[in-house]
Amino acid sequence: MAEEKTIAKAEKPAKADKAKKKPKKDRKRPFSEMIAELKKVSWPTRADLRTYTICVIVFVVVCAAILFVMDLGAGELVKYISQPSQFPSVLNKLFGIGG
Numbered sequence: 001m002a003e004e005k006t007i008a009k010a011e012k013p014a015k016a017d018k019a020k021k022k023p024k025k026d027r028k029r030p031f032s033e034m035i036a037e038l039k040k041v042s043w044p045t046r047a048d049l050r051t052y053t054i055c056v057i058v059f060v061v062v063c064a065a066i067l068f069v070m071d072l073g074a075g076e077l078v079k080y081i082s083q084p085s086q087f088p089s090v091l092n093k094l095f096g097i098g099g
Helices: 002-020 030-040 046-082 084-095
Strands: none
Touching: none
16 A cells, blocks of 8 residues: 555655646747738728727717816815805805805
């Protein structure tokens, strides 16, 4: 039985060594491999590219406008919080209430 255990222990590292060793790829021509991969890519047509570009520009403009409005609102809020004496007059102008 002792011999079987030593044989089993000797076999385990051999299996682990095989799993760790990976075959190395031939990297003599990396540019040719890149070119081959780029040929497999499906590139967008000119019309698709124009559509995607317009969508991105519109999205950026809309987001910029939303952030601009939020920034203006936050600036006004900070201004009224920092000067509480003006706050009732603003309420009076907007809603007809206050001092």
